[in-house]
Amino acid sequence: MLKFGQITVVATIALLTIGVIDFFFEISPILYVTIFLLWLLVVALGSFTMRWQFFTSTITKGSQTKKQVAITFDDGPNTAYTPQILKLLKPYNAKATFFCIGKHIEANPEIVQQIVAEGHTIGNHSYSHATNFGFFRKKRTVQELSKTDTLIEKITGAKNTLFRPPYGVTNPSIAKALTETNHTVIGWNVRSYDTVIKKPTKVLNRLKKRISPGSIILLHDTHSRCPEIVERLLQFLKKEGYEAVTIETLLTKN
Ligand SMILES: [Zn+2]
Numbered sequence: 001m002l003k004f005g006q007i008t009v010v011a012t013i014a015l016l017t018i019g020v021i022d023f024f025f026e027i028s029p030i031l032y033v034t035i036f037l038l039w040l041l042v043v044a045l046g047s048f049t050m051r052w053q054f055f056t057s058t059i060t061k062g063s064q065t066k067k068q069v070a071i072t073f074d075d076g077p078n079t080a081y082t083p084q085i086l087k088l089l090k091p092y093n094a095k096a097t098f099f100c101i102g103k104h105i106e107a108n109p110e111i112v113q114q115i116v117a118e119g120h121t122i123g124n125h126s127y128s129h130a131t132n133f134g135f136f137r138k139k140r141t142v143q144e145l146s147k148t149d150t151l152i153e154k155i156t157g158a159k160n161t162l163f164r165p166p167y168g169v170t171n172p173s174i175a176k177a178l179t180e181t182n183h184t185v186i187g188w189n190v191r192s193y194d195t196v197i198k199k200p201t202k203v204l205n206r207l208k209k210r211i212s213p214g215s216i217i218l219l220h221d222t223h224s225r226c227p228e229i230v231e232r233l234l235q236f237l238k239k240e241g242y243e244a245v246t247i248e249t250l251l252t253k254n
Contacts, residue, residue, distance in 0.1 A: 004046060004055050004172065011039035047134065050168050050187035055175040060187040062214040062250035068243045069211060070250040071096040071233070072188065073221040074125055074164060077104055077111035084227045086118055092234045094244035096120050098221065099164040099186070102127030102148030109155045116156045121246040123162035123186060124148045134169040141177035149181075162186050162247060186247055188218035192229070195220050200228045208236055214250065 014035050018027055046054030062070065076082045077100055089096055098115050100122055105112050115122055126133055127144040136144070145163060152160040163183035165174060170185070178185065190210045197203050203225070207217065217233075219226060237244055 003053075004043065004175075007039065007042050007046075007054075011035055047169050047171050048167075050165075050170060050185075051189065055170040055172060056178050056185055058170070058185040058187045059216075059247075059251065061189040061216055062247075063253070064212065064214040066243075067213050067241055068245045068250055069190075069213070069215040069217060069237065070247050071217050071219060071230075071244050072099060072123075072164070072186070072247065073097070073219050073226075074099045075104075075129065076100055076221040077108045077115065078222050079108060079111070081223065081226050082108075082111050082221045083114070085221050085230050086114060086120075088227060088230050088234065089120070089244075090118065092238060092244065094234055094237070095246045095249065096244065097123055097162070097186075097247040099123040099125035099162075100148075100152075101125050101129045102144070102151055103129075105148065105151045105155065112152070112155045116158070119246075121162070121248060122152055122156060122160060123164055123247070124152065124160055124183065125164050126166050129166045133166045134171055134174070136173060138173045138176040138180075141174055142180055145177065145181045145183065186216065188216040190215045190217040192217065192219050194226065194229055195223060198225070200225050200232065203229050204232050204236070207233060211237075211240075211242070213242075216247070216250070 015032060018031055021027060046052050050058045051060045073096060076098055098120060100112065112122060124145055127147045149160045161184055164186050168187060190207060192203050192207055194203050219229065
């Protein structure tokens with residue numbers, strides 16, 4: 001897969017080569033601009049496409065040998081919907097992973113405790129989930145991740161190692177921060193668009209088409225449609241013989 005370093009080296013070599021040729025034969029400045037814009041386009045796409053692993057290694061799916069999937073919920077815990085979702089998961093003995101925002105963890109420690117007590121996993125989804133998170137420098141990114149990990153440890157008693165970047169964005173400063181914090185970065189390979197698509201049936205149809213053994217499914221426990229989507233997803237998984245497990249279980253060998 002393409003890496004940020006490789007693509008930058010290729011673009012630099014291309015620009016230098018053209019520069020040398022330009023010395024002997026006049027080359028249109030458009031060519032320089034085109035190469036630069038192509039580099040910029042690939043970097044921008046790489047920032048939003050976690051499965052490319054452009055800046056940092058990212059897990060977007062588990063082993064395909066077992067009929068297991070990981071349902072993941074981002075942006076909670078949410079006082080209105082997270083407890084409802086926990087209630088729905090129970091009768092199916094389905095386990096999930098909740099990528100929680102630090103400031104929401106701080107406000108709702110009892111929900112975090114319930115999540116863990118019921119056998120689910122908590123992961124780090126930054127402290128602020130700021131819209132400009134992708135523009136934070138390394139130091140601030142490390143602070144965001146550490147603050148959230150400290151909260152998780154204080155509330156659950158367990159050390160967290162999982163991180164899902166807000167908006168699924170990775171870039172050089174996030175990559176540098178991760179070399180310090182050593183988190184395992186978890187993406188997804190089945191995106192529900194549950195916050196954008198307003199009809200649960202449409203979301204479900206999307207999910208049903210895309211789910212396969214080892215899938216990591218992205219949902220959000222932050223909106224009123226989520227409980228219905230979860231219930232119908234669990235019914236579908238049961239019918240198809242899938243087991244819903246935490247990220248750790250999905251990634252366990254054997
Ligand atoms: Zn998020």
